[in-house]
Amino acid sequence: xxxxxxxxxxxxxxxxxxxxxxxxxxxxxxxxxxxxxxxxxxxxxxxxxxxxxxxxxxxxxxxxxxxxxxxxxxxxxxxxxxxxxxxxxxxxxxxxxxxxxxxxxxxxxxxxxxxxxxxxxxxxxxxxxxxxxxxxxxxxxxxxxxxxxxxxxxxxxxxxxxxxxxxxxxxxxxxxxxxxxxxxxxxxxxxxxxxxxxxxxxxxxxxxxxxxxxxxxxxxxxxxxxxxxxxxxxxxxxxxxxxxxxxxxxxxxxxxxxxxxxxxxxxxxxxxxxxxxxxxxxxxxxxxxxxxxxxxxxxxxxxxxxxxxxxxxxxxxxxxxxx
Amino acid sequence: xxxxxxxxxxxxxxxxxxxxxxxxxxxxxxxxxxxxxxxxxxxxxxxxxxxxxxxxxxxxxxxxxxxxxxxxxxxxxxxxxxxxxxxxxxxxxxxxxxxxxxxxxxxxxxxxxxxxxxxxxxxxxxxxxxxxxxxxxxxxxxxxxxxxxxxxxxxxxxxxxxxxxxxxxxxxxxxxxxxxxxxxxxxxxxxxxxxxxxxxxxxxxxxxxxxxxxxxxxxxxxxxxxxxxxxxxxxxxxxxxxxxxxxxxxxxxxxxxxxxxxxxxxxxxxxxxxxxxxxxxxxxxxxxxxxxxxxxxxxxxxxxxxxxxxxxxxxxxxxxxxxxxxx
Numbered sequence: 001x002x003x004x005x006x007x008x009x010x011x012x013x014x015x016x017x018x019x020x021x022x023x024x025x026x027x028x029x030x031x032x033x034x035x036x037x038x039x040x041x042x043x044x045x046x047x048x049x050x051x052x053x054x055x056x057x058x059x060x061x062x063x064x065x066x067x068x069x070x071x072x073x074x075x076x077x078x079x080x081x082x083x084x085x086x087x088x089x090x091x092x093x094x095x096x097x098x099x100x101x102x103x104x105x106x107x108x109x110x111x112x113x114x115x116x117x118x119x120x121x122x123x124x125x126x127x128x129x130x131x132x133x134x135x136x137x138x139x140x141x142x143x144x145x146x147x148x149x150x151x152x153x154x155x156x157x158x159x160x161x162x163x164x165x166x167x168x169x170x171x172x173x174x175x176x177x178x179x180x181x182x183x184x185x186x187x188x189x190x191x192x193x194x195x196x197x198x199x200x201x202x203x204x205x206x207x208x209x210x211x212x213x214x215x216x217x218x219x220x221x222x223x224x225x226x227x228x229x230x231x232x233x234x235x236x237x238x239x240x241x242x243x244x245x246x247x248x249x250x251x252x253x254x255x256x257x258x259x260x261x262x263x264x265x266x267x268x269x270x271x272x273x274x275x276x277x278x279x280x281x282x283x284x285x286x287x288x289x290x291x292x293x294x295x296x297x298x299x300x301x302x303x304x305x306x307x308x309x310x311x312x313x314x315x316x317x318x319x320x321x322x323x
Numbered sequence: 324x325x326x327x328x329x330x331x332x333x334x335x336x337x338x339x340x341x342x343x344x345x346x347x348x349x350x351x352x353x354x355x356x357x358x359x360x361x362x363x364x365x366x367x368x369x370x371x372x373x374x375x376x377x378x379x380x381x382x383x384x385x386x387x388x389x390x391x392x393x394x395x396x397x398x399x400x401x402x403x404x405x406x407x408x409x410x411x412x413x414x415x416x417x418x419x420x421x422x423x424x425x426x427x428x429x430x431x432x433x434x435x436x437x438x439x440x441x442x443x444x445x446x447x448x449x450x451x452x453x454x455x456x457x458x459x460x461x462x463x464x465x466x467x468x469x470x471x472x473x474x475x476x477x478x479x480x481x482x483x484x485x486x487x488x489x490x491x492x493x494x495x496x497x498x499x500x501x502x503x504x505x506x507x508x509x510x511x512x513x514x515x516x517x518x519x520x521x522x523x524x525x526x527x528x529x530x531x532x533x534x535x536x537x538x539x540x541x542x543x544x545x546x547x548x549x550x551x552x553x554x555x556x557x558x559x560x561x562x563x564x565x566x567x568x569x570x571x572x573x574x575x576x577x578x579x580x581x582x583x584x585x586x587x588x589x590x591x592x593x594x595x596x597x598x599x600x601x602x603x604x605x606x607x608x609x610x611x612x613x614x615x616x617x618x619x620x621x622x623x624x625x626x627x628x629x630x631x632x633x634x635x636x637x638x639x640x641x642x643x644x645x646x647x648x649x650x
Contacts, residue, residue, distance in 0.1 A: 012397060015377065019396075026396070028378035029465040051377040067468045068517060072476060075435075089435075091476040093467075093517060137440050137487040145442070145490045146497055160442040160490055167484060191517070193480040197487075198438045199446060208536045211445050211491075215540035219547035226551030230558035237562040241569050248573030252580035259584030263591030270595035270602075276609070277602055283613065284601065287620040299630040308621050309633055 015051055022056035032066045032096070034103045035059050045099040064099045065109075068190055071116045077200055078125055082132040085200035090124055090174075092116065092192040094182070101186030115185060120192065123177040127170050134161045136197055139168050167194060358394040365389045369406035373460050375399045380461060403460035408524065411475055413437065413482070414450035415529065424471035438534075439483050445491040446537070450529035453478050453510070455521045462520030470519050477517065478526075481510045491533070495541070499528050 018024035027033050033046040037059050046052055047066060054061065075089040094116065096102045106112045128136060138160065145160050171193055179189040199207050271281040294300070304312050365388065366372045372385030376398050385400070392398035409422065414437030416426030427433050437448045455474070457463045463470055485506045489498055507526045514521050533541045605612045625631065 012393060016395065016397060026378040028375055028399075029380045029461075030468070031378070048379075049375070050379040065468055067466055069468050070473050070476070072472070091480065093473070133440075134442075134444065137444065138442050139484050139488050143442075143488055145493055146501070147492070160488070161444065167487060193477075194483065195476055195480045196435060196438075197440060197483060198435070199440065204446065204534075207444075207446055208534060211533065211537045212540040214445075215537070215544050219540075219544045222544070222547035222551045226547075226554040229551070230554040233555065233558035233562050237558075237565055240562075240566050244566070244569045244573045248576045251577045255577070255580040255584045256587075259587040262584075263587045266588070266591040266595045270598050273602075276606065280602055280605055280609075280613075281598065284598070284616065287616055290620055290624050294624045295627055296629045298628055299632070300625075300628050301632045301634060303634050308618070308625075312633065313635070 018053070019051075022054075024051050024053050025061045026050075027052055027063075030065060030067050031063050032099050034062045034064065034099045036062055036103075041100045041103060047099075062103055064096050064102060066096070068093045068095050069109075071113065071120070072195075073117060073120060073124070075196065076121060076125070078128045080128055080133040080136065081130055084133045085203050086128075086133065086136075087196070087198045087200055088124060088128060088136075088194065089196035090120065090192060091195045092120055093190040095188050095190055096186055097188040098186030101184075103186075105185045112185070112187065116182070116187075119178045119181050120174070120189075123174045126177070127174045131165065131170060135163050135165050135170060136167055136194065138163045139166045141166060170194075361394040362391055363389065364392060364400050366402055367404070370402050370404045371460055373401045373403065373464060375401070380465065384460065401460070401464050403457055403463060405457050405460060407456065409455055409457070411453045411455075411471075411478065412450075413452070413475075413478065414448070422471075424475060436479060439486050441486055441491045441494050442488050443490045446534050447486065447491060447494050448530070448532045448534060449482065449486060449494070450531070451478075451482060451506075452525075452527045452529060454524040454527070456524060457520055458522040459520035462518045464520075466518040466520065470521065473517065473519065474514070474521060477513050478510055481506055481513060482526075485509065495531055495533060499531065503528055 015024060019026060025033070027046055027049050029049045031049070033052070034041050035043055035046070035054055037055075039060075042059065071092040071094055073090040073092070075087050078086055078088050080086060094112075096112075102112070106115060141163055143160065175189060175192045178192065182189050271277055302309055304310065364372070366385055368387045370387065372390070374381045374385060374392065376393065378399075392400060409425075411424060412426040414433055416428070416433065420426060427436060437450055439447055439449055441447050453474070467473055485502055486494055489502065492498075494502065503526050507523050510526065511523045514523065532538065
């Protein structure tokens with residue numbers, strides 16, 4: 001047991017010593033190493049993490065990152081095919097897949113970044129210049145936007161503009177264009193994406209003006225719809241009012257007319273039974289008329305001719321009673 | 324402990340000529356102390372450790388607590404806070420963050436982050452937060468260089484992709500929930516593709532606004548919407564004020580007419596019955612009845628009259644003497 005421990009400790013100590021003296025070197029999980037002898041690469045690229053050996057003093061260790069590396073492109077001004085001035089900011093990810101080639105061509109990360117700037121920058125510029133702005137903005141071809149129901153009526157033209165390729169397709173195009181020339185540097189391009197796409201400050205004002213006018217149009221639509229609906233309601237009100245009143249009038253007159261007719265029929269059937277009844281009716285009604293129309297205010301001058309005073313001058317009567 | 328003992332032996336063999344007492348013991352002590360010092364490490368409760376031995380990753384994750392390792396650079400420990408909820412803010416920044424990648428320090432950069440173009444080519448300002456955790460330490464540590472910066476780039480890219488496929492109305496009002504979910508999903512896909520070892524818990528949209536210059540125009544749309552409702556409400560109010568009353572009045576008139584009709588017919592029937600009754604009697608003795616009715620009427624009427632003047636039918640020219648209208 002103690003022996004085993006001693007052996008293990010001995011091995012580690014020896015390794016430690018080897019590293020310190022330059023016989024061995026450590027490659028971590030994030031690294032790959034190109035060993036050079038008098039500046040010339042020798043042997044295969046070391047990608048396996050762990051302890052490795054080399055000749056001391058003569059051979060030199062050149063470390064490169066094994067991980068996926070970031071590339072954040074500079075924001076650059078570009079003109080789209082439909083002549084809109086935009087600022088495009090892309091980012092990509094890349095990896096050193098051929099470290100020897102990378103070592104020979106670029107040597108370090110900084111020169112790699114500047115090469116990536118050149119190649120990806122010009123590929124992006126070419127692709128953007130060949131497409132309308134909307135192609136860079138949108139992704140899906142057939143997405144139907146959700147609509148605000150309350151806005152829908154006013155907002156008909158505020159729709160998603162159609163695209164033929166879309167953002168992801170364009171990213172692929174740039175990727176394809178740039179991947180090949182980068183291979184020559186021992187670099188594998190993993191991915192490229194648009195990070196930011198914005199209107200150039202010089203056109204922002206115009207965009208704002210357009211947005212304002214669109215909104216004004218929507219607002220005007222609401223106001224006019226409101227006024228229209230109100231007018232419709234008032235119109236309905238007037239119509240209803242006329243209908244109600246006229247229908248009431250019609251019904252009233254119908255009811256009254258019917259009653260009048262019925263009453264007239266009743267009267268006629270009673271009074272018009274015979275000549276006598278008609279004459280009697282006239283008489284009775286006249287008597288009623290007298291009762292109703294003659295009052296204190298009325299003065300009456302009567303002649304002794306009249307029936308009631310015919311006896312005033314004699315019991316036999318002054319005249320024959322009128323018939 | 325035992326490995327330091329070994330160092331002493333090793334040094335003794337290697338440096339026999341430096342047998343200068345004090346220096347020897349001092350250097351032995353220094354090496355022993357630093358070896359001891361670099362043999363202990365502790366992992367906080369919210370983290371896990373990954374050990375690289377001579378640069379090579381050891382498979383097991385180290386759990387929280389105090390641990391021993393091989394000294395110096397033989398074993399190197401990376402501590403990854405896998406339980407901690409981390410976040411990144413875009414378009415704004417909460418002061419006091421310890422993580423430098425949590426937000427952009429410069430106002431210009433924040434404005435650039437939040438400015439984007441919607442699918443109907445309108446400009447919008449979007450602030451959002453990405454909440455994430457490091458779930459695979461080995462990917463996080465060894466597959467990607469500067470994973471947090473990459474996360475920032477990826478998040479911005481995904482948010483623009485999602486916003487670029489939506490109308491300004493969706494972005495500002497109705498689509499927020501859906502945008503959050505879609506962006507989260509897409510960002511996770513991208514992070515998996517990149518092997519970042521991160522899990523996106525949530526994406527929250529904070530402020531979503533039209534550009535400042537356009538804001539009043541957007542507000543005006545809201546106002547106009549309110550105005551529309553108001554004018555419709557007023558018109559409806561007027562309708563409600565007038566129509567039910569008119570209906571009631573119409574019903575009233577009809578009821579009155581029906582009343583009139585009843586009265587008219589009843590009266591006619593009454594009149595007719597009365598007449599018929601009298602007429603039946605009249606027919607039995609026409610002359611006398613006529614006389615009687617006439618006289619009865621006169622008896623009733625005459626006393627009520629004011630002035631009564633009776634003229635002899637034989638008297639002529641009496642009119643001039645009459646004083647009519649004495650009042």
